[in-house]
Amino acid sequence: MKKITALLMAVLMVFGLTACGSEDINAKSEGVMTYAEYAAAELDSAVVIEGYVQAKQSWWNNSATVYLQDGEGAYFVYNMVCSEEDYAKLEQGTKIKVTGYKTEWAGEVEVAEGATFEIMDGNYVAEAQDVTSLLGTDELIDNQNKFVAFKDMTVEASTDANGNEVAYLYKWDGSGQDGDDLYFYVSLNGEKYQFTVESYLCDNTTDVYAAVKNLKVGDVVDMEGFLYWYEGVNPHITSVTVK
């Protein structure tokens, strides 16, 4: 009897684990768009999406800005209606359904301010997708808002407000102070790209903020972050490792 019970338990456990592992992260509830449908939707049209929270950028007075992702693509949801209590529930991996309008601001495609959301069952945390080889190509934008990785890039000099060569700047032109966004250049195969530590996503108490402040021109780095867009690619970095 004990053997049978143990066997049954084992079978149940296997089924249970299989069930957990088999969550279809691209499956959508009724009336919800697939990522492909969202990507094809016209700007300013109504959209209903589901995705898994990968990062919370900010919460201000019942408005939350978050990055979502599923197995096909990623979404930037700007200032959706969200209580502080609900914001606390939006742990990394939490699945939510968002109803709003698709829009674009300076090249960043997003769900516009004022969208509403509900928390769903399901959990998924994306692995960073290495898009280093896509830098400078037209395919890069297909990965907009995804959690991505860049490998073996070299820190290039920026010019600060006093004309000195430095590894990073507070604000894009060096006019800022500690606590502001950090901007720095990295290169690959002779091409330079501007990366950012967005201070709302990662403020000056975070490891990445400190790590960027310790960068030196010439350092070779691996980075992870979100593929944000502002008049071109402008990754918002969440980690950096000097090699």
Added chain:
Amino acid sequence: MMKMRKKWLSLLLLTVLTVGSALSLTGCHGREGLEPFVIPEEFDTSREYDITFWAKNDTNKTQTMIYEQAIADFEALYPNINVNLRLYTDYGRIYNDVITNIATNTTPNVCITYPDHIATYLTGDNQVAPLEELLVDGKYGLGGSEVRFDAPTKEEIIPKFLEECEFGGHYYAMPYMRSTEACYINKTYVEALGYTLPEKLTWDFVWEVSDAATKQDAEGNYLVNGQKVMIPFIYKSTDNMMIQMLRQKDAGYSTKEGQMLLFNDTTKELLFDIADHVKLGAFSTFKISSYPANFLNAGQCIFAIDSTAGATWMGTDAPLCDISEEKIVEFEIEVMEIPQFDPENPEMISQGPSVCIFNKEDPQEVMASWLFMQYLLTNKVQIAYAQTEGYAPVTSKAQQDPQYLDYLSRGGEDNELYYDVKIEATEILLDNVDNTFVTPVFNGSASLRDAAGQLIENTVKSVRRKQTVDEAYMESLYSDTISLYRLDQLESQGGALGADKAALGEMPGTSVILLSSLGVAWILIILYVGCQMIKKKRNNQ
């Protein structure tokens, strides 16, 4: 400029919705905490002072350097005063932080701000130091005998700019820089569409050309630029747009007494008109699409209206630019006054930073703040800062300085200091000082301004989303906007200045009930205590 939208919008919302509750706290705190500022007989130079200066720059490193230089020069003159600089890039953030810090009595000493915002700060009694006596003080006033630098006199501050800082019967700020709005035009495209720019821009002309520019070929390319993107007319500050349109039409917006007249029929007509052009794809806004300069420089916009203080971002050869070089299009740029309904009587907004000083328990500290504020009005600071953007110095002393006149005369010599678009934008203001106006300042005027812009933003958004924009829509838009910005509550509070409480008029009904209840409660308490005493006395007998 880069990426400013996200934080600005968030802060704006936060500010609007938290100010009301913060004010009740600040008001109470202020009443208990600070005595009115009185000018001391002497400024005590034997003591050390640490003062904080919250400044705003336009994400412009030259402006940051000018502030730093001004502080260094001032500290050299007054070694006992140490000025700590904290930089901001938007007024909303400063406003929000000041409100928060009033509640904890940790306001800065000197602060760049807008008069609308000061009106809110004043709801805490004596929080902001009035300046009228300081201005004319023989020793420490503007150009006073004990001032260690060559400051302008009161008469040398452009009267119109100084007036903008007077409200509730006091001067609560000094102007620091002034700007207005300008229309930056792709003249090449205007002419390609078969039009010639008039001497004075009108709304009719701008709308007609903008509508004409929306024609596309079978592949969806716009005929005027051959690109897939064209937003012919983009407005950066829709609050200014609505305020100026109403002013030009002589329609209601607000009164000095704090009456809010924005939600009127003219406003509705303007919104319907804007909606018609949005339907054609002729108009959008910064909040909805992005910076007008980026579209203008990419050949994707014909009329870009932005501050004259944004001139260095405008044009093919602009010294500052957010878009990549390969996106920039060659075109001839024209800088003009904003469009008018009555070009013979132009009206345009006066804007730009002012400076206020916060009151402190130690009047000597306030004096140190005042001296630094005064230093910001010296020619060296005024001319240097004005040259960073399309700003005008606020003193005739600086405006008439040979160095400044030489600067103005050299427009186009290079694309940096003498960038012609920037100097032309500055000259628009210098030529139109008498045609500028400001809106009345009162507690709630900042919210009303935000509401004015929101009406346009929501209308544009709704049209783009193919929602019906009709009378019912407008009715709902009005009530939603009033509710969002709590304008009904502000107006019922009188909308008047905290410092001018005599002007508040009749007390609101709720306050009357509350105070009456307190009065009744006290009477009952006294009666009870009285009865108890009598009872005790009788028992003792």
